Amino acid sequence: MTTDDPLLSADPLLSAGDLHITFPGRRGAPPARAVDGVDLDIKPGEIVALVGESGCGKTTLARSLLGLVAPTSGRVTFGGKPLDYAGRALKAYRKRVQLVLQDPSGSLNPRHTVYEAVAEGLRIHGYGGDEQATVADALSRAGLRPPERFFLRYPHELSGGQRQRVVIAGALVLEPELIVADEPVASLDASVRGEILALLLKLREELGLSALVVTHDLGLAWNIADRVAVMYLGRIVETGTVEEVLTSPQHPYTQALLSVLPEAPGDPVVLTGEPPDPSRIPGGCRFHARCQVLASGEAERAGVADRCRTEDLPVLSGGGETQVACHWAAVNVSPSGV
Incomplete structure (x- = not known):
């Protein structure tokens, strides 16, 4: 990334400041400090990889940025405004920040067709436009073409890569500004991983999407991220551009x-x-x-x-x-x- 890159000078889209998330200990044990002081900015159009071993706190941090876990202390801001955890405000926020889960099989209801899975977000948020055209557009952007061919299919009729594309389409249908992808290719065959990573990069280019990619795989970070944050035991211990951190x-x-x-x-x-x-x-x-x-x-x-x-x-x-x-x-x- 060059010094004249606009990402370096842009104001953050999403920002965490001195974030702490503590869970009560079990059977009298001390509280667990899952996130123990984290500052993290994500700028418009930027892809940040959050990497570390299982148990380091990266998924808890991501859930907090999504508004799913309220911080014990510290703050999350989006577009310069503090995240409001009240019901209506949080619902509006979750339309702008969408989650893509690790296991598409687990995140898709086996009784729902592809169309129902993608349209669900529109119905939750009271979308008043042309639902069918919007679902078709999201599926097409996610690489499932022609989209109408997938409307009536069920998850078990799709390959792993196709299921992950349906999950991505379900996030895209609400036109978010940022997606949080938790191990987005961990459950996929190696031959499909590159396709999904290329799709995420294409969506950033076409839609200006920002992304936080949570992963234990530094090779994935190298292929997709602008910047990397390495997390250990609740804290970010190294951060910088992907080239600087992963080559030196x-x-x-x-x-x-x-x-x-x-x-x-x-x-x-x-x-x-x-x-x-x-x-x-x-x-x-x-x-x-x-x-x-x-x-x-x-x-x-x-x-x-x-x-x-x-x-x-x-x-x-x-x-x-x-x-x-x-x-x-x-x-x-x-x-x-x-």
């Missing part, structure tokens, strides 16, 4: 995620243990218990090992500049480190 990762966690891609040079980094419990977030850098840089002695040689274990790192800002929340990266890789 600064955070050890990002380096480990990239190392397991088939085309990555060298041996994969095997992280020890599971991500820590969000109800027991460790002091210092929240990644330090699994960090290969700390375990190898590199952090000690750089003079930051004690800081890694004891000194917390600030929340990264939500803008487009490259940032990393890592004591070691701050002194060894780039002055942009926190």
